Amino acid sequence: MTRPVYLDYNATTPVDPQVQATIAEVLQETFGNPSSSHVYGQQARAVIERGRQQVADLIQAQTSEIVFTASASEANNLAILGTACARQAQGRHLITSAVEHPSVLQPFNYLQQQGWELTVLPVDEFGRVDPGDLEQAIRPDTVLVSIMHANNEVGTIQPIEAIAAITRQHGIPLHVDAAQSAGKIPVEVNALGADLLTLAGHKFYAPKGIGALYIKEGIHPNPILFGAAQERGQRTGTENVPYIAGLGVAAQLARAQLDHDATALRNKRNRLHHALLDAIPDLTLNGHPDQRLPNTLNVSFPGVEGKSLLEKASDRIAASTGSACHADSDEVSGVLGAMGIDVQRAVGAVRLSVGRPTPDAEIDSAATALIDAWQACLSAGRTGSR
Incomplete structure (x- = not known):
């Protein structure tokens, strides 16, 4: 498997x-x-x-x-x-x-x-x-x-x-x-x-x-x-x-790899972000666009709950909606609340963080998995509302 x-x-x-x-x-x-x-x-x-x-x-x-x-x-x-x-x-x-x-x-x-x-x-x-x-x-x-x-x-x-x-x-x-x-x-x-x-x-x-x-x-x-x-x-x-x-x-x-790692992480993060944006134009970035860790991408998926999206994609990606210390909580992130982000956008937030071992092929695979899960969640929501 x-x-x-x-x-x-x-x-x-x-x-x-x-x-x-x-x-x-x-x-x-x-x-x-x-x-x-x-x-x-x-x-x-x-x-x-x-x-x-x-x-x-x-x-x-x-x-x-x-x-x-x-x-x-x-x-x-x-x-x-x-x-x-x-x-x-x-x-x-x-x-x-x-x-x-x-x-x-x-x-x-x-x-x-x-x-x-x-x-x-x-x-x-x-x-x-x-x-x-x-x-x-x-x-x-x-x-x-x-x-x-x-x-x-x-x-x-x-x-x-x-x-x-x-x-x-x-x-x-x-x-x-x-x-x-x-x-x-x-x-x-x-x-x-x-x-x-x-x-x-x-x-x-x-x-x-x-x-x-x-x-x-x-x-x-x-x-x-x-x-x-x-x-x-x-x-x-x-x-x-x-x-x-x-x-x-x-x-x-x-220390030895800091400059190389920072550039590589930023490229991987941006590759993932751009792939998601191409398929989900209303995707919203949470956090500073520039003054931000090179590996971190926190985005809100429109029309779905971040937790449900990750559950739908759990066989293909492992990510979180926020701090690992609060992974079992259904509450909206206190960080996003402190930033003044509204509840609907906060509920759709997912934290995606890449690392030194993450290959580009996995970035592309993860993007596809997230897009598929978002579309499936939207479809399930529409079906359930009838």
């Missing part, structure tokens, strides 16, 4: 063969505890530090500024909860945006329940924050701003450099969730102006279960896990040596 074309790379990526080989080698040969002082521990520590250097190189950071975590969600929680608690004597006001990932919004909601004040910035019709809105929202007691680099549903890239210029002027730490952008577009912490930045291994061909948080020198979040002093006391727990090694190789590959 032919497997459906995979168009859900924003949900997760397959593990790169070189990453797999590295993990297998470390699992077999480097079993020591990296906190042990003997040779087995030293070998494991050397693997971790090599991975740390590779991740630091990807985002142009210092190795001392990289903390490994079990996921991007954990990194986001550490950045938000840890920084807020560390700075609470200076104020208890926080700022984020309406289109953040749940692993950002939920920690903020928790803090709000604990008595903190939270300002949620609106976005425009493309899903972008207006830096002027941030400027107006900042107060003397603001202690943290968290704005994602690129949105996981529509791919819109935020004006982080302009946002960072404002937070820096006010002396407020800026956390940037770069889980979706790292490996697809340049993510350099100094150029962006980020004080904390989150990475997700499984979004750029490393395994699930490994992430990292960049913490700029001089920023000191409180730990949110308690135990021994691994990762310089920022994240307790014996490090996942094989997955850190894999994350390092994935980061090294992403």
Whole structure:
């Protein structure tokens, strides 16, 4: 049986063969505890530090500024909860945006329940924050701003450099969730102006279960896990040596192939978009037409529900209507709602995200499958209404 074309790379990526080989080698040969002082521990520590250097190189950071975590969600929680608690004597006001990932919004909601004040910035019709809105929202007691680099549903890239210029002027730490952008577009912490930045291994061909948080020198979040002093006391727990090694190789590959991959992804995405537009003239793009991840295509199919369309095409393509974290929900995407998109258009939305391994032949096959499914859904709707 032919497997459906995979168009859900924003949900997760397959593990790169070189990453797999590295993990297998470390699992077999480097079993020591990296906190042990003997040779087995030293070998494991050397693997971790090599991975740390590779991740630091990807985002142009210092190795001392990289903390490994079990996921991007954990990194986001550490950045938000840890920084807020560390700075609470200076104020208890926080700022984020309406289109953040749940692993950002939920920690903020928790803090709000604990008595903190939270300002949620609106976005425009493309899903972008207006830096002027941030400027107006900042107060003397603001202690943290968290704005994602690129949105996981529509791919819109935020004006982080302009946002960072404002937070820096006010002396407020800026956390940037770069889980979706790292490996697809340049993510350099100094150029962006980020004080904390989150990475997700499984979004750029490393395994699930490994992430990292960049913490700029001089920023000191409180730990949110308690135990021994691994990762310089920022994240307790014996490090996942094989997955850190894999994350390092994935980061090294992403850095080496960034320009080539970005161009190839953009060409694949546009090929798919144009094929759909040729057959469905009323197809509507959701997200910014230019300031968008090169692999991401979020479109609304007219006259049908996106969920029904994907069910109709499920034997030929694998995609989603939005964030994988909400895949089982029948609710309209909160991201599209924040962008002011009407319910009918939002209901017809589908997120299609291509990846490094996606061949052009699969792009063409997927386009045909989506067009066929759209026509079948329209036909079924007309029949059912009689």
